[in-house]
Amino acid sequence: MLFFHQKKHRYMRRFRKIFLLIFIQFFVFHYHLFAQDSLLTADEAVKYAIQHNFGITISKNEIDIGKINNNWANAGAVPLVNATANKVVGVNNLQQKLNNGTVITKNGNTTQNFNAGLAVNWTVFDGLKMFATKRRLEELERNGEYAFKKNLNETVYNVISSYYNVVTINEQIKSTLEQITLYRDRNDLAQRRLEIGTGAKYEVLEAQVDLNEQYSLLLSLQNSLALAKTSLNNLMGKIPDTSYNVVDTITVNELPTIENAQTKIAKQNPDILLANSDLTILFETKKEINAERLPVVTLNGFYNFARNKNGAGFTLLNQTYGPSGSVGVALPLFRGSVVKKQLAVTDIQIKNQQITQAQIKNNIETLLRNAYINYNNSLKLVDLEKSNLVLATENIYIANERYKKLNITSVELRQIQISYSDAKNRLYNALNQAKLAEAQVALLTGDIANL
Incomplete structure (x- = not known):
C-alpha cells in the first residue's frame, strides 16, 4: 500500500512537471512569435501618428477653416451687389368717367408691370469696425494654428509615453x-531533496506557490501588454489589433539647461501662445463693440428699369430706366446702454484672460521644475539600480549554488530571487x-515633435 502511494505521488509530480513545462513553453513560443513581428521604433510611431491620428487630422481641418474665414468680405469691407427682377400680370375691370362726360368701361383689362434693378451698397466707414474684425479674423487663424500645435505636441507626448x-x-x-526559469529550477531542487530525504514538504509547496505566482504575474503582464499596444495603436490611428515589436532599450537624452527651456517656453509653448492669442481676440472684439458708437457711412448705387403696360386707360405704356446714387449716414443716438454694457462685460473677460495667462505660466513653470526634479532623480536611480542589478545577479548565482x-534554506533563496526581480523592475x-x-520638458518647450 505504501509502495502504491509513493508511486502515485511520483506520477503526480511528473504530471505537474510536464504541465509546467508545457505552460512555460507555450508562453515562450508566443513570446518569440511576438518578437518576429516587424520592429516599430519610437520615431516611426510618432511619424505615423502625426500623419494618421484622428485628432491631428481634425485640427488640420480647423486651420483650413480659419484661413477660409479670414477675408475682407467677412470683415464687412466689401461692397454688396444685389440684382432684382419682378413681373406682375393682372386682369382688371376698368370703369372711368372723365370730366368731359366720357365714360369708359372695359372688362377683362390686362396690366403688366415689370421691374428690374441692380443695387450696390458699400459701407465706407463703420467706426473702423471692419479693420478690427479683420484683425480678429487674422488672430483666429493664428489661434487655430496654435491649437493644432498644442494637439500635435500632446499627441506626440502620449505616443512616446x-x-x-x-x-x-x-x-x-x-x-x-x-524568474520562472529560476523558480522552476528551485522547485525541481526542492522535489529532489524531498525524494532523497534531505528536504521538507513545505519547501516543495512553497516553491510551487511561488512558481504559480510568477505564472499569474506573466498572465497579468501579457494582458497589460495587449492593452498598452491597443492604446498605442489608437493614438497612431491604426486598427486595434495591429501587431508589432518594440525596441528593448530606453535611451534617455540630455536635457537643456532650465534657463534655455524657459526661453523656449516663452516663445514656443502652445498653451502660452493660445492664451496670448485669446487676449488679442478680446481686445479686437472690444474695438468692434466700441465702433457701434460711431457713425456709419454708406455709398449706394442703383440702376433701375421699370415697364408698365395697360390694356386700357390714359397710360397704355410707361417705361423708365437709368442709374441713381446716394450717400447714407447713420448716427447712433440711443441704444439703451447696450454698447456700454457689452464693453463692461468685455473688460471683465479681458481681466479674466490676463489672470488665465498668469495661471498658465505658473502651471507651466511648476511642471517644468517637477520634470527636471523627476529627470535628475530618475537618472540617479538608474545608476543605483544598475549597480544593484550587478550585485543581485552575482548574489542569485551564489545563492543557487x-x-x-544545502547551505541556505528555501526561504533565503526565495528572498534573494525576489530581490533580483525587484532590482530589474x-x-x-x-x-x-x-x-x-x-518628454515632458520637450512638450513644455514645444520641441516634442522633434524629440
Whole structure:
C-alpha cells in the first residue's frame, strides 16, 4: 500500500512537471512569435501618428477653416451687389368717367408691370469696425494654428509615453520569464531533496506557490501588454489589433539647461501662445463693440428699369430706366446702454484672460521644475539600480549554488530571487520615468515633435 502511494505521488509530480513545462513553453513560443513581428521604433510611431491620428487630422481641418474665414468680405469691407427682377400680370375691370362726360368701361383689362434693378451698397466707414474684425479674423487663424500645435505636441507626448510603457512591460515579461526559469529550477531542487530525504514538504509547496505566482504575474503582464499596444495603436490611428515589436532599450537624452527651456517656453509653448492669442481676440472684439458708437457711412448705387403696360386707360405704356446714387449716414443716438454694457462685460473677460495667462505660466513653470526634479532623480536611480542589478545577479548565482549544497534554506533563496526581480523592475521603471520627464520638458518647450 505504501509502495502504491509513493508511486502515485511520483506520477503526480511528473504530471505537474510536464504541465509546467508545457505552460512555460507555450508562453515562450508566443513570446518569440511576438518578437518576429516587424520592429516599430519610437520615431516611426510618432511619424505615423502625426500623419494618421484622428485628432491631428481634425485640427488640420480647423486651420483650413480659419484661413477660409479670414477675408475682407467677412470683415464687412466689401461692397454688396444685389440684382432684382419682378413681373406682375393682372386682369382688371376698368370703369372711368372723365370730366368731359366720357365714360369708359372695359372688362377683362390686362396690366403688366415689370421691374428690374441692380443695387450696390458699400459701407465706407463703420467706426473702423471692419479693420478690427479683420484683425480678429487674422488672430483666429493664428489661434487655430496654435491649437493644432498644442494637439500635435500632446499627441506626440502620449505616443512616446504609450510606446515606452509597452517597452517597459515587454522587459518585465522577459524578466518574469527569467524568474520562472529560476523558480522552476528551485522547485525541481526542492522535489529532489524531498525524494532523497534531505528536504521538507513545505519547501516543495512553497516553491510551487511561488512558481504559480510568477505564472499569474506573466498572465497579468501579457494582458497589460495587449492593452498598452491597443492604446498605442489608437493614438497612431491604426486598427486595434495591429501587431508589432518594440525596441528593448530606453535611451534617455540630455536635457537643456532650465534657463534655455524657459526661453523656449516663452516663445514656443502652445498653451502660452493660445492664451496670448485669446487676449488679442478680446481686445479686437472690444474695438468692434466700441465702433457701434460711431457713425456709419454708406455709398449706394442703383440702376433701375421699370415697364408698365395697360390694356386700357390714359397710360397704355410707361417705361423708365437709368442709374441713381446716394450717400447714407447713420448716427447712433440711443441704444439703451447696450454698447456700454457689452464693453463692461468685455473688460471683465479681458481681466479674466490676463489672470488665465498668469495661471498658465505658473502651471507651466511648476511642471517644468517637477520634470527636471523627476529627470535628475530618475537618472540617479538608474545608476543605483544598475549597480544593484550587478550585485543581485552575482548574489542569485551564489545563492543557487549554496542552495544546491544545502547551505541556505528555501526561504533565503526565495528572498534573494525576489530581490533580483525587484532590482530589474526598479531599473525599468526608473528608465521609463526619466524618459517621460525628458518628454515632458520637450512638450513644455514645444520641441516634442522633434524629440
